[in-house]
Amino acid sequence: MSQFALPLDIGSAHEDTGYLVTDCNLQTHRQLEQWDRWPNGTAILIGSHGAGKQAMARKFVSQSGGRYVADAHGVADDKLFHLWNQSQSDKQPLLLISSRDVSRWDIQLPDLKSRLAASILIEIGPPDEAMIIGLFQKYFALRGLSISEDALSYLGKRMERSYQNVQLLAQKMNVLAIERKKPITRAIAKAALAQHEAESAKPEIEEG
Known part of the structure; x- marks a missing residue:
């Protein structure tokens, strides 16, 4: 592959190429x-x-x-x-x-x-439930952790389906699990989702 001299973010073939494929993509x-x-x-x-x-x-x-x-x-x-x-x-x-x-x-x-x-x-359309479950599993597997089937089922049925929400909820569950020194179960997932929804419901502060 030839190189291009413009100062653009042009991809290299030597980087990681893994991504999940489900019906949605x-x-x-x-x-x-x-x-x-x-x-x-x-x-x-x-x-x-x-x-x-x-x-x-x-x-x-x-x-x-x-x-x-x-x-x-x-x-x-x-x-x-x-x-x-x-x-x-x-x-x-x-x-x-x-x-x-x-x-x-x-x-x-x-x-x-x-x-x-x-x-x-x-x-790329919004994620389906299979994609959401796969992304959560991948996020925690990369960190040497696991998320329970109950937690995945709870989130898959209740969370607003977007890729950004998957990232935000995964981060919140990770923090809560560390703080409580507990595995990532339905209880952690429920607490993280409640926290996320409360934060999302806060009105934005207009700059004066």
Whole structure:
């Protein structure tokens, strides 16, 4: 894979490429694997915070030898346009990832706008229950811990399903388990969820 000189966050094939696949992101996973079918060799990957965009992009790089750009919505038009042209010249697929819909990228360069419009759009939807359970298990397994089936069942049926909530709740359960010196059971999960919901219900303080 050739190197690109622009000061962009371009992925390396030597990084970790693991991510979970369930029904909620299976179509996304398949579209990324079919990079050789992308129009003009370019795709845009959209997903919320914590949805696994970086991990998916690194897997794409390792399989295709292509490039990816993180937070593409924040890259200047001329740099992004130059990268698109460079990728075309090198015959390398290009993946642009962002947490924002393309309509909110504020693209001013007409040539870039037309090229993005012609690119395949790949979106990561909200997590399903299987994904939530898998992410909780992965979070604690990486820390040498485990979460009980009761805790997983409790959270899967009650929590608001979003990738960010999985991260926040996992962190809260970890802290509570350490403070109470207890394993991560339904009681810990219940306390963490109550704490999270109370914090989410607090009104935001307006700055004067």
